[in-house]
Amino acid sequence: MTAHAAPDAGRSVFVEHPSREAIYAELHARAIEPIATSARIRRVSFMPGPNGPALHEVAARFATFAGMSALSLDDGRIRHIKAERNGRKIIWELHNEFATLTWQSVLTDWEAWPEGIGLSCFEGLELVSATRIDLTETSAITEEALVGFNPITLCYSDMYAGHAQVATDFKRDRDGFTRYELAAGQCNVLRRGVLVRRLLEIETYSNFVLLGLPVARSYAPTIHGLEAALSGVMGRIGHAHSLAENREALDGIHALSAEVGRGIEETSFRFAASQAYADVLKTRLVQLVETPIGEFTTIERYLTNRTDPAVATCLATEKRLKALAMKLQRSAELLNAHISLNLEMQNQTILDTISRTSESQYRLQETVEGLSIIAISYYALAILGYIIEGFSHIWHVDKGIVMLCAAPIMLLLVWRGIKRLRKAA
Known part of the structure; x- marks a missing residue:
């Protein structure tokens, strides 16, 4: 006989990705709710204000309201919570930057902001949109329902090849809700839920687009x-x-x-x-x-x-x-x-200034050197004149002729000496 391994025997060798549960929860979040009868559906959406609570705090409040234990924000269950209070089906949904509360009741429920459905959990948040859908089991919207709409902005159309009709004027009623009239008598319970879901999303997302x-x-x-x-x-x-x-x-x-x-x-x-x-x-x-x-x-x-x-x-x-x-x-x-x-x-x-200054200094230096040659030669010739005058009585030489001959020689010697000194420096 061949031994069969236990079904979970091979799973122990794998490590699940940390986001696997969140991905799975997202696939099943915001599921379509079938609607079997006529109903009035309302939805409100809120987002955090500058000084209000964060969404995860509001989520924790609603989880407690719904009888659930405290859940962390990364828990997929906190993104979609169902509850039922006072005959109303309530759905809480958490999105990236806003949260919605949707409740379904009978068509004769005119209480716009009922107590006991968790609205108090949103305290401190800012209301962005409020939507009301009146779903009837008729095949067409009645004339009485259309009377309440503004004909200038009225949107009135068939959907899904005439299987349903929808009408709205995007005007707020006295309770602050945008009203949609939906006749879906030719649709099954699941298709009704899809239509309601689409209309709720359209109203919510259009408001957030315009933000x-x-x-x-x-x-x-x-x-x-x-x-x-x-x-x-x-x-x-x-x-x-x-x-x-x-x-x-x-x-x-x-x-x-x-x-x-x-x-x-x-x-x-x-x-x-x-x-x-x-x-x-x-x-x-x-x-x-x-x-x-x-x-x-x-x-x-x-x-x-x-x-x-x-x-x-x-x-x-x-x-x-x-x-x-x-x-x-x-x-x-x-x-x-x-x-x-x-x-x-x-x-x-x-x-340029430095260059001109250097050129001026060079010219001044040449001038000084020329004057220095003349001055040194003058004093050297003067000393030589005293020496010649001392020996003139002995050698009987003419001092003027000797000085005349010695002057160019002395100038040449002094000039060469200064040149050597410049090179040595």
Whole structure:
């Protein structure tokens, strides 16, 4: 007989990757919840504020509320928690920078912010979006449901080849929720859950896409001022000649570089997040497979016409900031080149001055040497004249003739002697 190893016998030789559980949990997070009957679904999304609690703290609160033991942030179970309170199905979901709470109840539940469903766990966070979906089992949205929408912004369309209808005007109701009317009588329970999930995601992600727009708009005057200041600095660089002027221009460039760097640091994450949310939003909008009803528009067209310009504004603002950083870098390089050229010109002037000074000293030295030869020769001839005068009575020589003959010889000897001394030095 052949012995069979235990099923887990071979696993002991492997070491699991530390992120394996997190990957598995992510594959099953945010699962589709089947919806069998008419229902009212609400979702709210929150993100941390400047002085509010972190998401993992809020997650720990909700885990305790749901009757779970304290879980760490890297535990995949904390990203998707289900609970049921007072006849409402509650789902908590944790995303990268925000968290959502979704609850499902009967269609006649008009309580917008009910107690006892865990909303208190979000205390200290900032509300970003609130969505309400009224799901009916009819095959089409009733005229009474459409009356409450604004016809100017109404999006009204068929989905999935006419198997469902959706309508919304993206206006907040008196409770602060954006209302969607969904007729899905021809869809099975799972397809209803998919549609509700898509609409909730579309409303949530469209709000987070637009979070970058106020940031871009608020930075527009700042960028305009920085561009004007940079032009002024560039003008000073072209006319700076003194050390004080160059230093003033350099200080201006450093101040502008710090301001631009701070702007890039403060906006880069928000702009990148808006772009990422926009990509996800486009995928979700395509998945609706909409066809407009009558002369009304679709959710995809309406949101695309608003989110695309917002993302373009964010990208343009980011581009302007980066262009400013590049211009400042080139300005600093230009100023360095300008300063280096000034230094070279100053050095050349100094070298020319030194050269002229050396030439003057050389000429002065030759003049002094010439005068020294004459002076030494004069004194030597004077001494020789005294000697000749002393012997003139003995040798009866003419002093004038002797001095005349000795003068050129003495000059030659003194000149050669000074030349030797210069070489020796």
